[in-house]
Amino acid sequence: MGERTPLWAVFVLPALLVGAALVTAGFDAVLAAGARRGRPGSLRETAVRAAEPGRQVLRHLVQQPRRTRASDLPLARIGAGLLPVAAVLAAVVLPLGFRSVSDLPEGIVWFNAMEALAWAAVWLAGWGPNSTLSLIGGYRFLAQGLAYELPHMLAITTAALGAESLRVGEVVDAQAGLWFVVWMPVAFVIYLLSAMAMAFWGPFDQPAGRDVAGGAGGELSGADRVLFLGGRWLLLVVAAAFSVPLFLGGGHGPLLPGWAWTVLKTATVLAFLVGVRRAIPTVRIERYLELAWVVLTPLAIVQALVVAVVVLNR
Amino acid sequence: MDVAVFWVLAVLAVVCGVMVFRFDSMARATFSLLASLLCVGGLVVLLGLDYLGIVIVLMMTIEMAIMAVFMVMYMMNPAGLMPMTMIHNKKGAAVVCGLVFALLAAGILLAPWPARRGKAPADPTMDLGMSLMGPQMLTMMTLGMALFATIVATVVLATRRGRYDRFGDDLRARRADDPVRGGVGR
Numbered sequence: 001m002g003e004r005t006p007l008w009a010v011f012v013l014p015a016l017l018v019g020a021a022l023v024t025a026g027f028d029a030v031l032a033a034g035a036r037r038g039r040p041g042s043l044r045e046t047a048v049r050a051a052e053p054g055r056q057v058l059r060h061l062v063q064q065p066r067r068t069r070a071s072d073l074p075l076a077r078i079g080a081g082l083l084p085v086a087a088v089l090a091a092v093v094l095p096l097g098f099r100s101v102s103d104l105p106e107g108i109v110w111f112n113a114m115e116a117l118a119w120a121a122v123w124l125a126g127w128g129p130n131s132t133l134s135l136i137g138g139y140r141f142l143a144q145g146l147a148y149e150l151p152h153m154l155a156i157t158t159a160a161l162g163a164e165s166l167r168v169g170e171v172v173d174a175q176a177g178l179w180f181v182v183w184m185p186v187a188f189v190i191y192l193l194s195a196m197a198m199a200f201w202g203p204f205d206q207p208a209g210r211d212v213a214g215g216a217g218g219e220l221s222g223a224d225r226v227l228f229l230g231g232r233w234l235l236l237v238v239a240a241a242f243s244v245p246l247f248l249g250g251g252h253g254p255l256l257p258g259w260a261w262t263v264l265k266t267a268t269v270l271a272f273l274v275g276v277r278r279a280i281p282t283v284r285i286e287r288y289l290e291l292a293w294v295v296l297t298p299l300a301i302v303q304a305l306v307v308a309v310v311v312l313n314r
Numbered sequence: 315m316d317v318a319v320f321w322v323l324a325v326l327a328v329v330c331g332v333m334v335f336r337f338d339s340m341a342r343a344t345f346s347l348l349a350s351l352l353c354v355g356g357l358v359v360l361l362g363l364d365y366l367g368i369v370i371v372l373m374m375t376i377e378m379a380i381m382a383v384f385m386v387m388y389m390m391n392p393a394g395l396m397p398m399t400m401i402h403n404k405k406g407a408a409v410v411c412g413l414v415f416a417l418l419a420a421g422i423l424l425a426p427w428p429a430r431r432g433k434a435p436a437d438p439t440m441d442l443g444m445s446l447m448g449p450q451m452l453t454m455m456t457l458g459m460a461l462f463a464t465i466v467a468t469v470v471l472a473t474r475r476g477r478y479d480r481f482g483d484d485l486r487a488r489r490a491d492d493p494v495r496g497g498v499g500r
Contacts, residue, residue, distance in 0.1 A: 075341055106365045106439060113372035120348065120379045127341050127382075142383050149376065166365075166439065 009101045014088050016096075020241075020266075021233035025053035028274050035278060057226050065222035068129040076128020080217075080224040082121035083231025090114035091238045093168045097251035097258025100168060107168035108160045111242060112153060115198055118235055119145050122200070122207060122216050125228055129219035137215025141200055141207035144285055147292035148204075152194035154300035158187040159246040161307050172250030179249040183310070186303040188247040190296055192273070195239035197288075199232055202277035206285055208232075240269040320360055327353035335400045340385050343400055348378035365439040 029052040033045070067073075093100050093107035104110050119142060126138020160166050162184060163174035174180075181188045197204040200216075208215040217228040244250055244265045251258025330350035337343045351374040359367030401407065435441040447454055480490040 072339065072341065075345065078345070104364065105437070106368050109365065109368045109372065113368050113375065116372050116375040116379075120345070120375055123379055123382060124341075124345065139383065142379055145376075145379070 005099050005101055009099075013091060013101050017088060017091055017234055017237060018230070020237045020270075021230065022053055024237060024270050024274060025233050026050035027271065028277075029053055031274065031278055057230070060222060060226045063222055065224070066219070068131050068219050071129045071131075071219075073128065075124050076220065077224060079121045079124025079126070079128055080220055080228040080231070082124065083118055084227055084234050085231075086114050086117035086121060087231055087234035087238045089117075090235075091241070094238065094241050095168060095172055095245050095250055096262050097260075098169070098172065103167060103169040106166045108156055108166045108171070108246075111168075112156060115152075115235075115239070116149070118198065118231075121231070125220060125224075126207075126216035131219045133213045134216055134218045134220075137207045137209075137218065140285065141216060144197065144204070144207070144289065147289045148194045148197040151190045151292055151296040151300045152198065154297065154304055155187040155191040155194065156246065158184055158300070158304045158307050161304060161311060164311060168245050172245045172252070175249040176252055179247065179252075181247040181249075184247065184303060184307060186299050187307075188243070190300050190303075191243055191246065192269070193296070195243065196236070196273055196276070199236035199239055201232070201236050202273060203280045203283040204288065205277075205282055209282060236273065237266075237270065240273055241266045243269055316360060320357065323353045323356045323360070326350075327357070337400070338398060340398060341382060344378055344382040344385060348374060351378070362434065363438055363442070365442060 027050070030046055030049045033049045090111050092102050093104055093111055095103070100107075122141045123138040126134045126136075126141070128134075159171055159180055162180050163171040165171060165174075171180075196202045200207045206215070208217055217225065217232075220228050241262075244262055248265045248269070249261075251261050253261035253264075256264070327350045330346045330353065333346040334343045334350070337346060352371055355367045355370035355374065357367075358370055361367075475493075477485060480492060481487045482491075
């Protein structure tokens with residue numbers, strides 16, 4: 001692993017993540033506009049569309065905030081604020097190239113723990129406004145959470161098992177010759193699925209679905225709304241970016257420097273996830289739950305077993 | 315620095331713990347308890363046991379989030395939205411708490427704490443794993459399986475619909491008769 005990371009990296013990280021989230025959201029907005037019209041727009045139109053998320057943020061910030069009756073404002077605020085904080089804290093162990101802000105010895109567990117904070121955040125944001133639909137959104141996320149978390153945890157553990165270390169840096173180092181995705185494809189697919197689910201994104205967006213009027217974040221307005229919906233984008237970016245050091249070899253690659261490879265791979269995964277949301281409709285909860293428990297969890301365990309046998313025979 | 319962090323986390327943990335019994339809303343009480351436990355996790359990290367600390371954060375977050383759902387669900391007033399209190403049997407509870415506190419404090423002051431022998435391990439996570447799992451791997455695996463079997467058995471016993479409901483009296487039905495369709499092609 002590289003040398004110590006300078007202190008300014010701590011301040012650069014959130015800015016970098018927000019930038020990445022805005023670009024991803026802009027890309028999504030362009031895709032959405034293209035899908036609505038059935039043809040790609042001109043270059044100028046595309047640029048206007050891509051700036052849409054930024055405009056949305058500004059609009060929310062200057063808008064008159066709405067309040068619901070008898071809301072638990074502190075809890076709703078904590079929930080909305082906790083989501084981006086959890087995403088940024090999880091990103092602390094993300095290596096850009098071969099350097100992360102802090103390469104904790106237990107980085108992989110740390111990442112998972114911070115992701116779990118997002119659960120609490122979504123439930124709080126749903127509970128706080130004292131409104132049925134947002135409450136349903138919050139409950140939905142928690143009810144689904146366990147089914148997402150178990151295969152997710154097993155997939156992450158498989159990568160750690162392959163590298164025989166919980167340190168993200170060592171997981172990257174272990175992939176110098178062969179990317180983990182090659183011999184842990186099942187874990188990789190399960191990770192991507194559950195990463196989307198953790199950010200309640202794509203086919204798993206029921207907690208914030210239209211059938212419950214926006215769900216968990218439905219009643220939030222103003223800065224709270226920006227934090228909540230922005231935090232969700234951050235979570236998606238971080239979850240997608242973490243698949244790179246875990247399965248896609250981190251900064252390893254020919255010619256280009258390490259950081260460029262990380263950015264390139266992360267962008268590819270993100271583009272794929274954004275595309276998946278456009279291509280696949282929302283999956284009904286009970287269908288995915290059964291799939292997660294009956295198919296994905298056993299598959300993840302078998303994958304972990306295969307990796308364990310390989311590692312033991314090495 | 316470490317001392318400052320210790321006091322901040324310790325005071326926060328105690329304050330949040332007290333607030334669990336002061337709040338009149340189940341959601342606030344639950345998440346106050348979570349905040350207290352997260353501070354405890356931070357304290358464990360401060361002791362140099364990073365892995366244990368982070369695992370406490372991970373497990374407690376998930377646990378308290380699920381706890382919140384169950385506690386609200388089982389509350390006597392609908393959805394737990396009415397004011398409530400966590401304090402029952404105030405006098406008895408106060409006596410028990412006082413006694414337990416006195417006992418623990420006496421234990422701290424009177425116990426002959428051993429001095430540290432040897433050096434701190436380079437990798438506490440590794441040592442923890444070895445001392446938990448090393449020679450007792452079989453015990454841990456058996457224990458894990460037994461716990462898991464208990465959970466499954468409890469759910470099976472508690473469920474209202476058994477296999478006869480699903481597959482008919484002679485268990486011959488080709489497709490299970492489920493009220494909710496599942497995700498693996500049924």
